[in-house]
């Protein structure tokens with residue numbers, strides 16, 4: 001897999017395709033996505049929880065080919081914008097397998113979701129209930145879930161920690177907001193409340209927070225049953241499952257999370273005497289991150305204040321994660337056997353900011369020089385999907401590799417025409 005690139009020296013192949021060959025053919029920076037790996041990871045989630053619904057979080061990375069892969073592997077799709085919905089619709093993704101999220105859904109998001117007939121809309125604020133109900137025109141009610149705030153701190157970076165109180169997502173169980181939302185939805189015949197959702201955060205490295213969330217949510221199901229006499233039949237625990245960015249990073253397998261969640265679900269349902277709801281999980285990163293490799297070419301090398309800076313032709317515009325979350329990566333020289341021993345280097349981008357650092361303190365051969373190709377494993381999630389056009393650099397392409405050494409372009413590199421096309425104020 002792309003996540004397990006061998007030590008430097010010579011070329012590296014992913015799915016039988018030479019990475020340096022891809023750098024030659026498609027230029028750099030380029031994102032390579034191993035189709036078989038994405039599919040295998042999707043299947044691993046389905047196998048880990050055969051009775052659950054696995055919904056891929058499109059925000060990690062989506063393009064039309066990936067919509068197809070996800071559809072063919074039998075997963076659903078978690079989307080949070082009309083744009084993601086349009087990508088799914090462009091490939092005829094079954095709308096009933098789509099879940100729409102968002103703490104601030106625009107009229108366009110809702111219109112598109114209702115027009116396509118998405119399976120679930122997840123309510124994240126009491127103020128959106130009336131507006132959504134007013135838009136529903138279908139013969140039947142729109143199925144909705146409530147995103148509850150369980151009040152669980154699942155670790156991970158503060159900026160992507162969403163299960164604890166004091167941030168913008170979810171309706172608090174503790175403060176009664178979730179229960180108020182239940183009664184409001186029940187008062188709207190255009191909406192059918194089918195279950196509860198929560199998303200604890202991202203890059204969560206142990207199953208424990210999920211087990212705690214299961215207990216809280218099942219307890220809340222029991223409260224809803226006692227108060228309103230209804231048994232909600234679905235529980236969606238969101239995504240957030242960690243991947244290894246560097247060798248040795250903790251990254252439990254899907255089955256480890258699945259077992260812990262399953263055990264706690266049965267135990268809690270027994271204890272609170274509620275029917276076992278159908279489970280949904282929404283992994284994004286854990287399906288695509290390890291299947292992606294970013295390729296860069298070295299543009300310059302310099303020493304400054306005792307440090308070695310290796311500057312490449314991408315940076316925070318294609319991977320904002322180090323700047324945003326202090327994310328750490330491994331970096332490998334590929335394409336030639338390095339002659340020199342390694343030393344510690346900082347791999348930086350080409351953007352006009354001192355904070356444009358891709359990887360701090362990585363071991364690279366001393367003879368790294370302009371023209372060399374560097375590979376950054378585990379780059380398949382939240383890079384291209386969060387890429388910007390900063391400094392009018394053009395966003396990189398995405399190339400798929402699959403068995404027998406085949407590669408194909410999924411998303412082409414932005415070009416000057418793209419840049420000028422939107423600039424209409426002449």
Ligand code: LLP
Pocket residue numbers: 057059060078101160199201202203238239240241282283284285286321325381382386
């Ligand atoms: N479900 C919901 C409702 C979400 O908000 C998210 C991610 C997921 C599922 C998928 O989480 P995953 O399995 O991919 O961790 N840009 C950040 C990550 C933001 C995650 C936002 N929500 C990063 O690069 O680390």
